[in-house]
Amino acid sequence: MTPTPERAHGILSKRSGPARSRAHNQPAAEDRIWNKVEPQPRQRASFKWIEPSVLRDFVAEHTDAHRLCTTDDGWVERFGSDVLISVKTEAARERLMTELHLWALAANFKISRVFLRHLPKQNAEREAPRLILGDANTPLQSVVTERFLRYAIDFAAGYSVGLFLDQRENRRALRQMTPATLLNCFSYTCSFSVAAGSVGTRTVNIDLSKKSLARGRENFGLNGLPTENHRFVADDVMEVLPRLARKGERFDAIILDPPTFSRARKGRAFQVEQDFETLLLATLEVAERNARILLSTNCSSLDERALEVMGRFCLKATRRAGSFRSQPPPVDFPPETGARTIWLTLR
Numbered sequence: 315m316t317p318t319p320e321r322a323h324g325i326l327s328k329r330s331g332p333a334r335s336r337a338h339n340q341p342a343a344e345d346r347i348w349n350k351v352e353p354q355p356r357q358r359a360s361f362k363w364i365e366p367s368v369l370r371d372f373v374a375e376h377t378d379a380h381r382l383c384t385t386d387d388g389w390v391e392r393f394g395s396d397v398l399i400s401v402k403t404e405a406a407r408e409r410l411m412t413e414l415h416l417w418a419l420a421a422n423f424k425i426s427r428v429f430l431r432h433l434p435k436q437n438a439e440r441e442a443p444r445l446i447l448g449d450a451n452t453p454l455q456s457v458v459t460e461r462f463l464r465y466a467i468d469f470a471a472g473y474s475v476g477l478f479l480d481q482r483e484n485r486r487a488l489r490q491m492t493p494a495t496l497l498n499c500f501s502y503t504c505s506f507s508v509a510a511g512s513v514g515t516r517t518v519n520i521d522l523s524k525k526s527l528a529r530g531r532e533n534f535g536l537n538g539l540p541t542e543n544h545r546f547v548a549d550d551v552m553e554v555l556p557r558l559a560r561k562g563e564r565f566d567a568i569i570l571d572p573p574t575f576s577r578a579r580k581g582r583a584f585q586v587e588q589d590f591e592t593l594l595l596a597t598l599e600v601a602e603r604n605a606r607i608l609l610s611t612n613c614s615s616l617d618e619r620a621l622e623v624m625g626r627f628c629l630k631a632t633r634r635a636g637s638f639r640s641q642p643p644p645v646d647f648p649p650e651t652g653a654r655t656i657w658l659t660l661r
């Protein structure tokens with residue numbers, strides 16, 4: 315009997331602790347596309363500010379957007395000379411502000427502005443960051459650099475400012491794969507596509523938000539990349555995938571980084587725990603024979619192991635074969651504090 319997506323999901327939807335292990339034992343032939351950084355030992359997330367040597371490494375590789383600190387009740391990110399503090403509590407806000415100043419003094423880091431945002435329990439309570447220190451007349455839009463690529467940041471655009479820092483190593487891995495074509499589902503500001511576009515990849519970007527896609531075009535422009543070879547589709551991924559499949563379109567690399575929950579224009583809800591397998595099954599219809607697919611989620615009840623088991627289930631259901639491999643977490647993210655991600659390579 316062909317298993318249904320529901321059956322695999324039922325087994326898998328609970329987070330089951332750190333599960334990076336198996337994915338690191340992969341064929342040496344693939345090693346060149348993966349970051350060689352060894353996985354860090356498990357450590358408490360509390361009060362972890364990056365070391366001066368890490369900051370120096372970021373400077374050396376032309377990256378000025380990264381985490382500065384991760385704690386149990388908040389985190390601090392750098393976007394160029396601006397800093398964004400995200401907190402769950404007032405106590406965390408006060409402590410992180412104090413520590414930030416001490417860290418900046420010790421690291422000889424000049425802060426232009428500090429923004430603050432609260433980490434709400436519900437998506438509906440999300441608010442744009444607000445300026446708490448620095449010149450209120452400076453534009454809220456800026457540009458940051460990640461490994462020589464430029465990305466626009468907008469502190470007024472909403473809860474998220476334009477670049478997800480925890481995907482840095484996956485953007486690098488994608489760039490090193492040099493796929494001919496990329497399908498970037500839930501593309502937001504198209505950062506994955508800019509990374510791939512910089513090595514000549516043709517991309518298709520799908521996002522419900524026209525504004526995010528417009529920001530994506532802007533990111534291409536910031537890097538001097540013409541958008542002729544790139545398509546921007548403002549629509550529901552779940553509707554676009556079958557259309558692409560019917561047209562016979564196939565892609566060498568595919569990014570699946572959906573939100574935990576969203577509602578499309580026609581009212582259709584996407585709930586990652588319920589819908590990820592359906593999404594992956596539809597994605598496999600547009601995947602080239604040796605395609606690489608990034609499975610990624612921020613949903614706290616799904617870990618890498620859950621993503622892998624869902625992936626294996628979908629391979630079985632479609633009679634395809636593949637292997638799974640995870641990236642070590644970015645050096646500025648303590649384990650299990652960023653998105654859970656795993657790469658599936660089809661065979």
Ligand SMILES: C[S@@+](CC[C@H](N)C(=O)[O-])C[C@H]1O[C@@H](n2cnc3c(N)ncnc32)[C@H](O)[C@@H]1O
Pocket residue numbers: 477478481499500501502503504505506520521522523526549550551552569571572573576577578584
């Ligand atoms: C987590 S963000 C993706 C981040 C992106 N992968 C990156 O690294 O920058 C989720 C995005 O999915 C979009 N979105 C949500 N539901 C969608 C749907 N059903 N179809 C297409 N886009 C959707 C949102 O507008 C948002 O831009």
